[in-house]
Amino acid sequence: xxFPDTIRPGALIRSxxxxxxxxxxxxxxxxxxxxxxxxxxxxxCWAFCPDxxxxxxxxxxxxxxxxxxxxxxxxxxxxxxxxxxxxxETSPVGPRGEMGGEAR
Amino acid sequence: xxxxxxxxxxxxxxxxxxxxxxxxxxxxxxIDPDVFPVYPITPQTPIIEAFAQCVADGRSHARILTAxxxxxxxxxxxxxxxxxxxxMTATASQGLAYMIEIVYLAAxxxxxxxxxxxxxxxxxxxxxHGDHSDGMLARDxxxxxxxxxxxxxxxxxxxxxxxxxxxxxxxxxxxxGLDGFTLTHSAEPVEILADxxxxxxVGPYAYPYPLLSEVAGTYGAFAMPEHYFEIKRQQIxxxxxxxxxxxxxxxxxxxxxxxxxxxxxxxxxxxAERAMVIMGSQRGTxxxxxxxxxxxxxxxxxxxxxxxxxxxxxxxxxxxRAVQAIAVFDRASTPGSFPPLYLDTRAAVRTPRVDxxxxxxxxxxxxxxxxxxxxxxxxxxxxxxxxxxxxGSDEIEQER
Ligand code: SF4
Ligand code: SF4
Numbered sequence: 001x002x003f004p005d006t007i008r009p010g011a012l013i014r015s016x017x018x019x020x021x022x023x024x025x026x027x028x029x030x031x032x033x034x035x036x037x038x039x040x041x042x043x044x045c046w047a048f049c050p051d052x053x054x055x056x057x058x059x060x061x062x063x064x065x066x067x068x069x070x071x072x073x074x075x076x077x078x079x080x081x082x083x084x085x086x087x088x089e090t091s092p093v094g095p096r097g098e099m100g101g102e103a104r
Numbered sequence: 105x106x107x108x109x110x111x112x113x114x115x116x117x118x119x120x121x122x123x124x125x126x127x128x129x130x131x132x133x134x135i136d137p138d139v140f141p142v143y144p145i146t147p148q149t150p151i152i153e154a155f156a157q158c159v160a161d162g163r164s165h166a167r168i169l170t171a172x173x174x175x176x177x178x179x180x181x182x183x184x185x186x187x188x189x190x191x192m193t194a195t196a197s198q199g200l201a202y203m204i205e206i207v208y209l210a211a212x213x214x215x216x217x218x219x220x221x222x223x224x225x226x227x228x229x230x231x232x233h234g235d236h237s238d239g240m241l242a243r244d245x246x247x248x249x250x251x252x253x254x255x256x257x258x259x260x261x262x263x264x265x266x267x268x269x270x271x272x273x274x275x276x277x278x279x280x281g282l283d284g285f286t287l288t289h290s291a292e293p294v295e296i297l298a299d300x301x302x303x304x305x306v307g308p309y310a311y312p313y314p315l316l317s318e319v320a321g322t323y324g325a326f327a328m329p330e331h332y333f334e335i336k337r338q339q340i341x342x343x344x345x346x347x348x349x350x351x352x353x354x355x356x357x358x359x360x361x362x363x364x365x366x367x368x369x370x371x372x373x374x375x376a377e378r379a380m381v382i383m384g385s386q387r388g389t390x391x392x393x394x395x396x397x398x399x400x401x402x403x404x405x406x407x408x409x410x411x412x413x414x415x416x417x418x419x420x421x422x423x424x425r426a427v428q429a430i431a432v433f434d435r436a437s438t439p440g441s442f443p444p445l446y447l448d449t450r451a452a453v454r455t456p457r458v459d460x461x462x463x464x465x466x467x468x469x470x471x472x473x474x475x476x477x478x479x480x481x482x483x484x485x486x487x488x489x490x491x492x493x494x495x496g497s498d499e500i501e502q503e504r
Contacts, residue, residue, distance in 0.1 A: 004334035009275050009342070010186070010214035011335045012313050013322045 020068050023051055027071030030086040032064055033097035038083035045075035045084055055096060063096025115295075122294045124255035124287035125150025128194070128220045128280075130294075131262035132166070133158040134302035138189035138309070141169035141180035145199035146232045147284035148222040152194055174199040178206035178217075185215035186323050188314030190266075192217060196284060197224035200238045204245065210277045211246030212339055213323050216269035216311070217277045220262060223251070223384070223435075224284035225466040233467020234284035236384065236436040239412075240444050246339050247277040248346045249413040253387040256294045257410075258282040260363060263297070266306045267353045273345045275312075283385040283435075285467065301360050347414045367416035368409045370423045372398060376405030378482045379424060381449050382433040383409045386463070386470050390433070393475035404479050409445065417452035424449075429457040429482040433495075435464045442492065457486055463495035470495055 008014075041061050046054040053069035055062045064075075076084045093099050122130065125147070132140070132155045140159075142152050158164045171177035174195050184191040195203055200221055210217055223239050225231040239249060248268060252258045258280060265278040282288055297305075315321060327335055347367065358364040371391050373379060382390050390406040397404045407423050409416070424430060430453065434443030442450070446460040461478055463470045474495045481493065490498075 004331075004338070007331070007335055007338060008313060009338070010212070010313070010323055011325065011327060011331070013325050015320055 020052065022067050023053070023070040024067050027069065027089070029089055030071060031066060031069060031089055031091075031097065032071070032073070032075050032084050033087045033091065033093045033099050034061070034063060035083050035085065035099050036101040038081045039079075040081055040083075042080065044078045044080060048074050048078040050074060063094065063098050065096070118295045118297070119293045120296055121291050122255060122259075122296075123150055123289050123291045124252075124258045124282045125222065125289065126154045126291075127255040127259040127294045127296075128262055128282070129154030129158065130296055131259045131302070132192060132220075133164045134297070134299050135190075135192070135263065135266055135306050136164050136303070137166050137192040139169060139181065139184040139191045140166045140193060141171050141177040141184070141191065142193050143171050143174045143177045143195070143199060145174070145196050146222075147224055147234075147288040148194045148196040148199065148220065150288055151220055151222065174203035175206060178203040178210065178219075181217045182206060182210045182213060182215040185210075185217050185311065186213060186313075186315055188309070188311055188316045190270075190309035191215075192219070192266075194220040194222070196222040197226055197232075197238045201226060201241055204241050207242050207247060207277065208245045209324070211343075212335065214275040214339070214342070215277060216275050218262065218265045218269050219247070219277060219279045220258070221279055221281045222284045222288040223281045231466040232284065234286050234385070234435075235465050235467065236281070236434070237465070239279065239281045240436045240438075242279060243413060243444055246343055247279050247413065248274070248343065248411075249279045249281065250410055251281040251283075251383040251412055252287065252410065253385055253408060255282075255287055255290070255292050256363075257365075258287060259294055259296070260357065260361075260365070261410075263302055263305060264353055264357050264365070268346060268350060270309065270311070271346075271349050271353070272312060273349055274342055276339075276342055276346065281384070286385040295361060297360055305357065305360060343414050347411065347416060350411070365410065366419070367411035368407055368419055368423065371406045371408070373405035373407060373423055373427075375403055376427055377403040378429045378431075378479055379405045379407060379427045380431045380433055380461075380475065380478065381407045381409060381420070381424075381445060383412060383445055384435060386433070386435070389470055389472055390475055393472040393479070396472060397476060397479055402479070412445070412448075415448045415452070417448070420449060420452045421454075424453050424455060427455055429459070430455050431459040431461050431478045431482055431493075433461045433463050433470075433478075435462075437462050437465065457482070459486070460492045461495055462492055468496050
C-alpha cells in the first residue's frame, strides 16, 4: 500500500509508521555525552528530550541515539547531577556517547 | 392495529405513550452505552432526565458524565469512543453551537458517537422553540444527519443510528434530529422493541482501532497539507458510504418491527405535477395539505427527506423526475443566499421551477393553509424579484 491508502480511519498514527527523521544535521559541532560515574539513572533526560534521542533499555538509561539528536542541550540542562555534557563531535566517546565507565 | 407505514399487525402491548424525548431515552436505556457525557439544555432535557432516571434505577450500566459544558461533553464522548467505549450524547441549539468544534473533530477522528439533537432555534433573540438552524451548524462537519418526523422515528433512528455510526465502512458520528417541543415534548404511541432485540441488533461495541488495546497509537496529530487533504477526502468518502450501507441496516431493522425506512419518502408522488420537499415534524401538516388539495383534484405530492447528510440526491431526483414545479421548505435560513435543503434539492434535480420557502423559524407554526398557498403560487409564473417566500409573513393571493 502506498499513500494515501496507508492513512488509517481517523488518521490514527502508530509507533513505527514513520522512520524517525535524521536530526543530526541540526547539531553544531557538539553532541551530548554521559559521564556514567555521575549518572543516577533518574531518566529526566529521557523525559525531557524533545526528539526521543535518549535511549532507554530495560528501563535504564543507555546513552544517546545520535541520528535523532538535534543538539538542543535540554538533556544537559535537565540532568540533576551534571552527568550530561556537550562534547565536540570528534570526541572519542562511545557510539551512544558513553564516557567514564559503565552504566549503572 | 396496523400502523401507517407497515401492513404487519402490531402487538399493542409493545406500545407506550411517550414524548419524543422519552422515546429517545428508552432507546438509550436499551442500547445501554458505556458512557453518556452530557450537559442539559432545553429542549433536550427530557431525554437526559428520563435516561438519568434509568441509570439511577440500575436499568442501564452507562456512566453519565455531567460535563461542565457541551464542548467538554463532546470531547469526553470522542475520547471514550476512540478508547473503545460506546459513547452517546444529546444536545440542542446553543449547546450544539458550543459543541460544534468537537463535532468536526469527532467526524475527522472517526468517533462513532450517536448524538440526539432536540432541534431548536439559535439565539438571538433567545428562543427555545423548534427549528433546524442548530442542526445546520453541523451540516458540513462530516456527521451523518437524520431529521425524524415522529417520536417513533426518533426511537427507531437512535437504534439504527448506532449500527450506522459503528459500521466498519462508516465510523462517523450520527446526529438524530427531532424537532424541539413538537417532537421532544409531545406524546404519542411509540412501539418499544424488546430489550434483548435492541441489544442483539446493535451488538457489542467493537471499534477497530481502540486506544485501549495492546498497540499504542495517537489520534488527533497535526497533518501537513498533503495529508490533511487526503484525510478529508477519506472522511468524505466514508460519509458517502453511509448511504450505501444504510439499506442493509434498515432492512434488518424492518425484520424486528415491520417498519422499513428509506433516506426519503414520497407521499402522493406517483402522478404529482407539483411537489414540496420538507424535513422534520411538519411532514404531517404537509400531508394534510396535500390530502386537501388532492380532494380538489390537484396533482400535488410531498417528499420528506430523513437522511440529510449524506444527501440522497439520486433518490430525490428519482422522486421528483416527472414533477413540473417544486417548492422546498426550509426550517433554517442562509442569510444572503438560499437555505440548505433548497440548495441541495436544486443541485439534485433538473426541474426548471424550484421555489424556496422558509418556514417555522423559532417555532412559528406552519399551517395547512400556508402550504396550500405555496402550491397555488407554484401554478403562477415565478417571481424572480422575490425568490424566497417566507411562510406566515408573505401574503399570497389565494385561489378562489
Ligand atoms: S541534545 Fe539532548 S535533549 Fe537535545 S536532542 Fe540531543 S539528546 Fe535530546
Ligand atoms: S544522565 Fe542525568 S538526567 Fe539522564 S538519567 Fe543520568 S542522571 Fe538522570
